[in-house]
Amino acid sequence: MDRLKVCLLGPLHHVTRTTVLWLSEEFLITALQISALKSYSVLQALTAEANGWTTAVVSTDVLRAQEEWEAVDNIQPETGSQASSDQPGQLISFSEALQHFQTADLSSFKKRIQPTIRRTGLAALRHCLFGPPKLHQGLREERDLVLTIAQCGLDSRDPVHGRVLQTIYRKLTGSKFDCALHGDHWEDLGFQGANPATDLRGAGFLALLHLLYLVMDSKTLLMAQEILRLSRHHIQQFPFCLMSVNITRIAIQALREECLSRECNRQQKVIPVVNNFYAATFLHLAHIWRTQQKTISDSGFVLKDLEVLAKKSPRRLLKTLESYLAGVSKGQASLLGAQKCCGPQASHAKEVIFTGVCDPFPHSSEGTWMI
Secondary structure, eight states: OOOOBOOOOSOGGGOOSEEEEEETTTEEEEEEEHHHHHHTOHHHHHHHHTTTOOOSOOOHHHHHHHHHHHHOOOOOOOOSSSOOOSSOOOOOOHHHHHHHHHHSOOHHHHTTOOOSOOOOHHHHHHHHHHSOOOOOGGGHHHHHHHHHHTTOOOOTTSHHHHHHHHHHHHHHHOOSSOOOSSSTHHHHTTOSSSOGGGGOTTTTHHHHHHHHHHHHSHHHHHHHHHHHHHHTOTTTOOOHHHHHHHHHHHHHHHHHTTTTHHHHHHHTOSHHHHHHHHHHHHHHHHHHHHHTTOOGGGHHHHHHHHHHHHHHOHHHHHHHHHHHHHHHHTTOOOSSTTOOOOSSOOOOOTTSOOOOTTSOOOSOSSOOOOO
16 A cells, blocks of 8 residues: 545535545545544544554645645535625725726617606706706716616626625625625515515616615715614614615616706716715605604605605705714714614515605505515
C-alpha cells in the first residue's frame, strides 16, 4: 500500500456533511465528517478512523486534497433559487447601482417611455397658462433615464440586481448575511409573495432603487426603519415594500406631469429631486397613517389623497423632509414618538386587499390591496 488516493464523489457543491475516501483498492472508509478533516488534517482524520493505521509517506495527492479542504469554509445545500452564504456579499451603494443603468444598453426600454403627459384642448391651454414650467432642455436626458429605469424589471440573473435586493434586505433587517432572492422572508418586509419581481408593476426597478436610496443614507435609514416598525403595528399594519412601490409610482406620475420641473430646474438635477420627493412623500404618508390612526382598509383613499397633495405641493413636502432629517441629525426627530409598535408582528393577511393609486377601487367592502 504505497499510495493514498482521495476522491470526492460528485460535484463539490453537492457534498454537505460526509465524504468517501478510498485507500488503495482494498480499504473503504465512509462517513468521515468534514469537520474532522478540517480540525485535524486529512492524514490525522484517516489515522483516527483507521484504528491506528499510519503511513510514513505523504503523497502529493493527499497534500493537494488537504489544501482543497482547508480552502472550503462551509458547504451548504442549495435551498432556493440562490442559496445564502456564510460569507455575505458586498453592499451596493445607490450611486454604484445607478451607474450600472447609466452604462447599460437600455434602448429597448427607452422606446416605451412617455416623458410627459399629453394634453389636448382646454387642458393643454390651462396647463400652458397656469401649469408648472417645462423642464430645462439639459435635464431631459436625466429625466428620461429615470423613466427608463422604471420600465426595467428585476432580473435575478443580473449580479447588480441581486446585490440591490441583498442590500435592501440586510439594511432593513440588520442581518449580516445574505438571503435567498426568493423566499418567505420577502413577505416579512411587505412584498406580497416570495418573489419581489412580481410586485414592481408600474414602477419597475426604480422602486428598488428608491428603497436602496432610503436605506443607504444613515438619516433616511432611520426613517425607513421607523416606517417599517409602524407597518408592523398590531392594528395599523401595512405591507411596507408595497407601500414604497406605490410611493414610487406617485413620484413617476409627478415627474411626467411636470410637477417637479420647477424644483429640478432650480437644483439643476433630476434624480436627487425625484429621490427626495419619494422620501418626503413616504414620510408624509407615515405621519398621516400614525396621527390619523389609519389602517389597511384606508389605504386606497390615503394614497389617492396623498398623490393629489404631493403633486400640488412638492416643495412643501421637501421642506418637511429637510426639517425631519435635520432633527434626526440632532437626535430629536421621531415618527413614532412614544407609540408602542412592538406588539405581535403583523402578518400581512392575505384576506385583506390593498389598492394602489393607479388601480380602480374594488366593489368589495372588505378593504383594499395595494398592487
